[in-house]
Amino acid sequence: MKTSELxxxxxxxxxxxxxxxxxSASLVPYRDPSVLLTxxxxxxxxxxxxxxxxxxxxxxxxxxxxxxxxxIDRVGLTARHCTFFEMLGNFSVGDYFxxxxxxxxxxxxxxxxxxxxxxxxVSVFEGDERVGxxxxxxxYWEAVGIPxxxxxxxxxxxxxxxxxxxxxxxxxxxELYYDRGxxxxxxxxxxxxxxxxxxxxxxxNLVFMQYNQDEQGRLTPLPAKNxxxxxxxxxxxxxxxxxxxxxxxxxxxxxxxxxxEISGVSFGSSESADVVLRVLADHSRAMAFxxxxxxxxxxxxxxxxLRRVIRRAARFSRSLDMTPPFLARFAExxxxxxxxxxxxxxARQDTILRIVGAEEERFNRTLDQGLILxxxxxxxxxxxxxxxxxxxxxxxxxxxxxxxxxxxxEIVEERGMHLDxxxxxxxxxAQRERARASSRGSDTVQEAVLTLARADGHPTEFVGYAxxxxxxxxxxxxxxEDGHVILxxxxxxxxxxxxxxxxxxxxxxxxxxxxxxxxVQQHGSVQIVLANVVEGELQPGVRAKAVISSxxxxxxxxNHTGTHLLHYGLxxxxxxxxxxxxxxxxxxxxxxxxAYHEPLGAERLRELEAIVNRKIVENHPVRAFxxxxxxxxxxxxxxxxxxxxxxxxxxxxxxxxxxxLCGGTHVHATSEIGIFKIVSEGSVGANVxxxxxxxxxxxxxxxxxxxxSVSEAARLLSVQEDALVPAIRKLETRLGSxxxxxxxxxxxxxxDLTSGILDGSxxxxxxxxxxxxxxxxxxxxxxSLLDQVRGRLGPAVVVLxxxxxxxxxxxxxxxPELTGFHAGDLIKExxxxxxxxxxxxxxxxRGGGGDPSRLDAxxxxxxxxxxxxxxx
Numbered sequence: 066m067k068t069s070e071l072x073x074x075x076x077x078x079x080x081x082x083x084x085x086x087x088x089s090a091s092l093v094p095y096r097d098p099s100v101l102l103t104x105x106x107x108x109x110x111x112x113x114x115x116x117x118x119x120x121x122x123x124x125x126x127x128x129x130x131x132x133x134x135x136x137i138d139r140v141g142l143t144a145r146h147c148t149f150f151e152m153l154g155n156f157s158v159g160d161y162f163x164x165x166x167x168x169x170x171x172x173x174x175x176x177x178x179x180x181x182x183x184x185x186x187v188s189v190f191e192g193d194e195r196v197g198x199x200x201x202x203x204x205y206w207e208a209v210g211i212p213x214x215x216x217x218x219x220x221x222x223x224x225x226x227x228x229x230x231x232x233x234x235x236x237x238x239x240e241l242y243y244d245r246g247x248x249x250x251x252x253x254x255x256x257x258x259x260x261x262x263x264x265x266x267x268x269x270n271l272v273f274m275q276y277n278q279d280e281q282g283r284l285t286p287l288p289a290k291n292x293x294x295x296x297x298x299x300x301x302x303x304x305x306x307x308x309x310x311x312x313x314x315x316x317x318x319x320x321x322x323x324x325x326e327i328s329g330v331s332f333g334s335s336e337s338a339d340v341v342l343r344v345l346a347d348h349s350r351a352m353a354f355x356x357x358x359x360x361x362x363x364x365x366x367x368x369x370x371l372r373r374v375i376r377r378a379a380r381f382s383r384s385l386d387m388t389p390p391f392l393a394r395f396a397e398x399x400x401x402x403x404x405x406x407x408x409x410x411x412a413r414q415d416t417i418l419r420i421v422g423a424e425e426e427r428f429n430r431t432l433d434q435g436l437i438l439x440x441x442x443x444x445x446x447x448x449x450x451x452x453x454x455x456x457x458x459x460x461x462x463x464x465x466x467x468x469x470x471x472x473x474x475e476i477v478e479e480r481g482m483h484l485d486x487x488x489x490x491x492x493x494x495a496q497r498e499r500a501r502a503s504s505r506g507s508d509t510v511q512e513a514v515l516t517l518a519r520a521d522g523h524p525t526e527f528v529g530y531a532x533x534x535x536x537x538x539x540x541x542x543x544x545x546e547d548g549h550v551i552l553x554x555x556x557x558x559x560x561x562x563x564x565x566x567x568x569x570x571x572x573x574x575x576x577x578x579x580x581x582x583x584x585v586q587q588h589g590s591v592q593i594v595l596a597n598v599v600e601g602e603l604q605p606g607v608r609a610k611a612v613i614s615s616x617x618x619x620x621x622x623x624n625h626t627g628t629h630l631l632h633y634g635l636x637x638x639x640x641x642x643x644x645x646x647x648x649x650x651x652x653x654x655x656x657x658x659x660a661y662h663e664p665l666g667a668e669r670l671r672e673l674e675a676i677v678n679r680k681i682v683e684n685h686p687v688r689a690f691x692x693x694x695x696x697x698x699x700x701x702x703x704x705x706x707x708x709x710x711x712x713x714x715x716x717x718x719x720x721x722x723x724x725x726l727c728g729g730t731h732v733h734a735t736s737e738i739g740i741f742k743i744v745s746e747g748s749v750g751a752n753v754x755x756x757x758x759x760x761x762x763x764x765x766x767x768x769x770x771x772x773x774s775v776s777e778a779a780r781l782l783s784v785q786e787d788a789l790v791p792a793i794r795k796l797e798t799r800l801g802s803x804x805x806x807x808x809x810x811x812x813x814x815x816x817d818l819t820s821g822i823l824d825g826s827x828x829x830x831x832x833x834x835x836x837x838x839x840x841x842x843x844x845x846x847x848x849s850l851l852d853q854v855r856g857r858l859g860p861a862v863v864v865l866x867x868x869x870x871x872x873x874x875x876x877x878x879x880x881p882e883l884t885g886f887h888a889g890d891l892i893k894e895x896x897x898x899x900x901x902x903x904x905x906x907x908x909x910x911r912g913g914g915g916d917p918s919r920l921d922a923x924x925x926x927x928x929x930x931x932x933x934x935x936x937x
Contacts, residue, residue: 066178068302068316072128072406075153075296078173084155085122089130089407092358093367101367102132102355106154107272107293113158114234114274114291123160128153128298130354130407134370138471141344141381144310148374149351151298159289164205166271166292170241171209174269178305184244186265187211188258190225190237191218195284199224199237202273206239217258226272226293234274234287241269243304266304269296312343316402320346323398328385341381348378349395350403356396356417357410361646361660361752362424373471375424380432380472386906389429393422416642419662420752433905435468437912440893441902443480452481456488463489510545514586514593517543517551524590529558529569529730530689534612539575542605548598550580552605553591558613561587565648566625566729571613578602582611618730620652623738623760626687626719626731627677628657630741631756632703633723634676635659638669645705646753650729656757658749665754670743677741684736685720689727692716702726740764815846819853822865826858827928829935832883833861836928838921841867844911847876855880862886864895864927868917873899877910885934891927898923 066074080086090109092102103109106129112118129152139146155169174180187206192198203216218224227235242258242265250256250264258265274291276284299311306314312321321332324342332342351374355367362372378392396417404411442458454477462468474484523540535558542552552573559582562568568585573594578601586593596603603609628648635643639661647658665673692700694714702716702724717727719735732738739761749755759767779786782793818839826835835854841847847865854863855878862883866875875895877888889905892912896902899919903912914920 066305079126084124084126087127106152120158125156141340153296157292162290167205186215186242188217188240236273236275238272344381348374353396353399392425393418396421456485459489460492518588518591525592526556559585561585566650569613575609622730624655625650625729627760630677833858835863844874873914
């Protein structure tokens with residue numbers, strides 16, 4: 066039975082039995098910060114089980130997209146571990162309970178799936194000091210035809226679910242197993258479910274939510290008992306298709322076949338090849354579905370999970386000498402296989418393929434360099450007689466070359482070493498501390514801020530949307546060094562840094578003193594003001610006048626409304642798929658990050674500026690209002706991806722064309738922005754672009770500075786300003802002519818070097834060997850020489866080295882027909898002789914070393930070794 070038929074059969078069965086079919090939720094959980102990704106079929110229904118929302122029907126069924134990262138290191142190494150999978154489920158919210166759940170489970174297994182009743186086993190909760198054995202479930206199993214001899218009692222660790230946190234619903238569970246036969250088992254006479262062998266396949270879990278656990282761990286019966294079941298679609302497909310692995314089912318087999326086609330290696334030819342093909346098959350599904358649900362590669366959270374699976378797939382493919390790029394082909398095949406069930410994959414196909422291709426290309430650019438460093442560190446550790454790979458080196462690979470730490474660990478373990486994870490974590494922690502210190506100041510000040518916020522039990526009332534100044538009371542105050550104070554106000558006009566917008570600045574005045582506000586932070590419901598006392602002193606418990614800087618506030622507000630207009634312009638010009646990926650709004654400028662796969666280019670940037678400035682000149686009204694989250698969505702308000710919102714939200718609306726959920730400060734009309742100018746656009750990560758822009762006074766200053774620069778350039782070239790561009794083009798033509806003359810001179814030098822290498826080559830049988838120390842500028846020059854030499858020698862082994870910046874750089878090339886030689890290994894051998902390292906593929910290697918004095922002797926050793934191997 067095909068996987069698609071199993072999916073349809075399951076849903077048809079339960080809809081016939083009164084269940085409402087619920088479409089799969091996104092892999093990105095909605096308003097559930099407890100997990101990064103949807104990990105179980107019941108997760109979208111948690112509000113119903115917890116009594117926080119009413120279900121659309123008491124009986125529900127779904128096939129839910131799920132993603133689990135806990136076993137990612139095992140994916141590929143076993144026949145069953147997956148990251149992405151589909152979970153079939155039927156759910157009851159206060160409707161039926163154990164009897165019907167067990168009846169449904171047995172009936173679907175036997176009458177619908179056709180599984181042999183005699184080979185079905187079940188497990189039940191054996192009971193402990195808190196909850197007795199689940200005799201009720203055993204009775205219902207016996208009633209449908211499962212004898213007690215095929216029931217196994219298992220402990221709480223195996224057959225009791227939840228609660229999902231310290232408190233909440235929980236209960237015993239019962240699992241269905243299928244006996245695959247003694248021939249695949251361990252041979253023990255006592256083999257049964259719970260054994261670690263492969264004989265009994267667990268394919269369905271029925272969870273009976275019948276208790277509530279309180280904070281003291283006490284269990285009380287739930288007034289409404291619930292059912293939550295989960296059957297892994299891939300696992301039941303393997304059982305129904307009678308294959309030993311999920312990777313041999315029809316959901317995975319086409320992906321395995323694509324891997325065979327690209328690599329030229331058959332699945333089953335070796336365990337090492339099988340590992341790579343399983344990794345590619347699983348991770349291609351993972352990357353397609355994650356991107357399809359809006360996840361982008363990044364260094365944190367879901368983005369890091371996506372980046373990790375893409376890079377792990379790229380890294381594993383190297384062991385089969387697969388020539389990139391190819392991961393987009395795997396993603397495309399996944400879309401072909403799965404888009405009928407999940408049409409969002411086809412709808413976002415172009416985006417998925419672009420992002421996968423770009424991330425693969427980006428990683429491969431640094432992979433070779435990173436592997437050289439990794440190899441050097443492993444060799445250094447081996448020379449020192451240690452089996453520990455240093456954590457500081459792993460951090461450099463992570464920070465500089467983008468190596469996920471898990472990739473480094475896997476490579477290190479393949480070489481028989483283990484990673485100093487403590488050292489890596491220490492280096493990462495130090496980097497985070499440096500970042501925190503640079504962004505917030507000293508740890509001492511920040512700790513004082515947090516302490517004051519915790520001590521203040523009075524929430525601060527923010528009145529800054531409507532008032533620029535307010536008479537209030539200083540609730541608490543703490544003096545710091547050099548006249549600095551931190552304090553909290555009863556009411557405050559100051560906007561605290563939030564949502565990417567910088568804090569207000571201003572003044573606080575009392576009868577006894579005056580202070581300048583330099584930062585405002587929000588901690589829970591309490592706002593903490595950081596200020597410098599400039600006159601007298603401030604005291605807690607006294608009345609004060611708090612005033613914002615209206616000039617600073619207006620500049621920030623103009624920039625913030627500018628981000629909304631820019632977002633509107635991007636979506637108008639590039640399409641509604643453009644999503645905001647972050648922003649920073651200051652008084653002097655703002656930056657806006659957005660998901661897009663390529664540079665915008667000068668023409669589109671000009672068009673974007675024109676769209677925004679047109680809306681500014683048209684003087685559209687800007688207003689803010691509070692409404693329910695559902696109503697805001699109905700209005701089409703744009704939410705920041707990944708942001709969590711409450712039941713009521715603030716919407717900022719620019720006329721009738723822009724609506725965003727936003728808590729920041731804004732101008733009242735677009736004309737107050739004045740003018741908008743983009744000053745830069747570039748990449749800040751795979752498929753994430755950043756625009757920096759100016760508005761108002763700063764934009765005017767930009768144009769004045771530009772005028773000054775144009776005038777000075779015209780003066781230096783002795784032309785009028787309107788003749789500046791033709792004059793530059795004339796200079797450009799002259800420069801091109803000079804560069805061509807220089808290339809001709811360099812070509813003559815390269816030709817001389819090539820002739821010298823050819824003249825010095827040695828013939829051994831039908832193979833030419835060329836090993837030379839040449840006067841090349843750098844590695845790129847060496848590679849150019851290598852290409853020219855190999856093209857004129859026929860079957861050949863070539864090793865070239867040069868001294869550049871007091872270090873040795875080296876390359877090696879081996880003709881494809883000379884299978885007995887490996888260019889990467891030759892460079893490794895040379896690197897070891899000159900205090901360095903290197904590596905590469907069988908046909909091309911590159912590396913270097915730090916001891917130029919040993920180069921000539923090293924090259925002589927390599928040449929002697931090659932000739933000896935060729936019998937010369």
